[in-house]
């Protein structure tokens with residue numbers, strides 16, 4: 579499997595197109611007219627009802643923001659808004675539910691790359707940080723996953739792809755979801 583993160587050519591999924599073109603139709607049109615002076619489109623999480631949209635935004639926020647931006651760009655490109663301006667659109671997620679509220683001291687490996695809500699003031703702390711035990715590197719040439727045991731602070735990349743028919747020595751991408759992590763105090 580090959581990942582296609584961040585590519586503008588990817589068609590946004592249905593939930594993103596629905597959310598953008600239905601719920602934020604008017605906001606988007608007014609944003610289109612105010613570009614490039616105004617660039618932010620605010621998605622109010624407490625108003626989002628669609629379960630696919632909710633799970634995509636909470637579980638894969640980086641991808642979800644890209645999808646929403648692409649859906650917004652696609653929608654506005656029908657109104658002849660300059661492509662260079664469309665690239666400046668910023669999706670902001672606001673009003674995240676209190677059910678996602680966690681304390682900094684409760685952040686664990688299962689929260690990595692997820693959307694969480696934090697309310698805090700700091701007086702001093704001893705942080706718990708997730709530490710990588712086995713890093714999963716995807717070979718960008720053949721898609722093979724190379725699992726590298728990590729023993730030091732600095733991440734060690736594969737020397738070469740373990741796939742016999744590949745053996746390439748560069749371009750590996752860390753896949754954090756396939757990587758084994760441990761909470762470290």
Ligand SMILES: [Zn+2]
Pocket residue numbers: 717718719720721722739740741744745746
């Ligand atoms: Zn390879």
